[in-house]
Amino acid sequence: MLPLELAFTTLQVVWFILIAVLWIGYLVLEGFDYGVAMLIPILGRNEKEKRVIVNTIGPVWDGNEVWLLTAGGATFAAFPAWYATLFSGLYLPLFLVLVGLIVRGVAFEYRAKHPETKWRNAFDLMASIGSFVVTLVFGVGFANFIIGLPVEPLPKVTAEAQTSLFMLTPQPYFFQLFSWFGLLGGVCLVALFLFHGSLFLALKTKGEVHERAKAFALKIGLVSIGLGAVFLVAQNLLHPTGLMGWLLLVLAALGLAAGWWFIRNDRDGLAFIGTAAAILFVAIGIFLTMWPGLGFRLPDQTFAAAGDGAVSGLNVVTAASTEGTLQIMTVAAVIFVPIVLAYQAWTYWVFRRRLSVDNIPDEEPVLAS
Numbered sequence: 001m002l003p004l005e006l007a008f009t010t011l012q013v014v015w016f017i018l019i020a021v022l023w024i025g026y027l028v029l030e031g032f033d034y035g036v037a038m039l040i041p042i043l044g045r046n047e048k049e050k051r052v053i054v055n056t057i058g059p060v061w062d063g064n065e066v067w068l069l070t071a072g073g074a075t076f077a078a079f080p081a082w083y084a085t086l087f088s089g090l091y092l093p094l095f096l097v098l099v100g101l102i103v104r105g106v107a108f109e110y111r112a113k114h115p116e117t118k119w120r121n122a123f124d125l126m127a128s129i130g131s132f133v134v135t136l137v138f139g140v141g142f143a144n145f146i147i148g149l150p151v152e153p154l155p156k157v158t159a160e161a162q163t164s165l166f167m168l169t170p171q172p173y174f175f176q177l178f179s180w181f182g183l184l185g186g187v188c189l190v191a192l193f194l195f196h197g198s199l200f201l202a203l204k205t206k207g208e209v210h211e212r213a214k215a216f217a218l219k220i221g222l223v224s225i226g227l228g229a230v231f232l233v234a235q236n237l238l239h240p241t242g243l244m245g246w247l248l249l250v251l252a253a254l255g256l257a258a259g260w261w262f263i264r265n266d267r268d269g270l271a272f273i274g275t276a277a278a279i280l281f282v283a284i285g286i287f288l289t290m291w292p293g294l295g296f297r298l299p300d301q302t303f304a305a306a307g308d309g310a311v312s313g314l315n316v317v318t319a320a321s322t323e324g325t326l327q328i329m330t331v332a333a334v335i336f337v338p339i340v341l342a343y344q345a346w347t348y349w350v351f352r353r354r355l356s357v358d359n360i361p362d363e364e365p366v367l368a369s
């Protein structure tokens with residue numbers, strides 16, 4: 001229960017919602033290309049098929065990462081204490097995310113620089129591993145946001161500044177993330193992105209790659225539905241959010257089931273929409289549990305001062321920037337966000353056609369030295 005003193009401003013609420021929207025966009029859009037990248041060594045039987053798989057996400061994967069960068073930048077500007085606490089306390093898992101993003105980015109850019117099979121297979125494996133690591137860490141991280149990361153005020157801080165200076169406890173905070181619920185969240189997100197990615201491949205390809213992606217989706221879909229049901233029920237039991245939480249659980253489950261049913265009946269587009277909707281509802285549920293504590297465990301008395309003047313609450317009020325900063329950010333968002341959305345929508349429209357090995361030109365054979 002929040003104390004009466006905790007009064008949110010409209011812009012604080014708006015920017016929490018906007019950051020949630022940015023993360024949802026990232027998970028839905030980048031989720032399928034993480035899944036596709038993980039599937040390159042699994043579904044690609046030869047170089048042409050692997051190039052088909054890579055080309056389905058080639059025009060959009062780096063644009064999808066803009067959602068992550070924008071979410072991070074918005075967090076830094078709108079809620080600097082939230083950003084500071086996360087990046088100082090979770091630098092090890094965030095370092096793993098950074099390495100994974102670098103590895104997969106390098107793999108996509110360099111696989112075509114040399115025609116030798118070993119070269120390309122190595123970079124395909126790098127793209128798959130990098131995508132797996134990022135997905136797993138994000139899944140573990142969001143699961144920990146649901147149950148709450150423990151924070152305490154920094155010691156020996158003046159009374160004027162202490163309301164927004166916190167640290168995770170204990171330090172370093174790394175192995176504590178991998179509880180049974182954290183690991184379940186990581187495995188669930190990997191399975192969900194594999195399902196989402198295989199449906200995107202089925203939607204964007206023709207021929208044998210399409211049939212292989214469909215067959216894989218039917219298998220991983222059942223795994224995703226089973227793991228997702230366990231995770232979502234556990235989420236609502238560990239951090240109940242009332243009727244809304246259970247409603248979102250049902251909607252997410254229906255989205256996954258619809259995705260599986262539609263791909264089984266060759267409705268590729270509707271199947272992809274189903275998993276996209278499931279990710280949407282799961283993400284909304286996660287951010288619902290993060291309001292207003294931002295994914296941190298808060299003591300009962302949010303604003304109560306300890307004997308040395310330390311304040312014991314990190315939330316959307318104590319972590320937020322000034323109203324003037326939020327106003328400037330709002331004006332910038334109103335101007336530039338529609339432009340970015342229009343450009344990205346145009347990109348997807350231009351590259352909307354299905355691909356097959358017939359679209360891949362032959363290459364000159366390279367003799368091994």
